[in-house]
Amino acid sequence: MLSNSTSVYAEIAVHQSGLSGQQSDLQSKMATLKIDRADHERITAELTQLSKTTVNDKTLMEQGT
Numbered sequence: 001m002l003s004n005s006t007s008v009y010a011e012i013a014v015h016q017s018g019l020s021g022q023q024s025d026l027q028s029k030m031a032t033l034k035i036d037r038a039d040h041e042r043i044t045a046e047l048t049q050l051s052k053t054t055v056n057d058k059t060l061m062e063q064g065t
Contacts (some may be wrong), residue, residue, distance in 0.1 A: 053059075
């Protein structure tokens with residue numbers, strides 16, 4: 001059993017390293033997702049405001065003056 005312990009510990013170290021990299025990737029993706037959600041909320045609010053805007057010949061002429 002002790003003869004395999006070195007290889008087992010080496011394999012554990014490899015998996016820990018891989019896991020650490022995956023955790024880093026996950027944190028990066030979570031940060032990106034948070035930014036994207038904030039952008040989505042901002043754009044949704046802007047679209048809501050735009051949808052309330054009335055556009056016709058009168059409002060276009062008023063903006064020109």
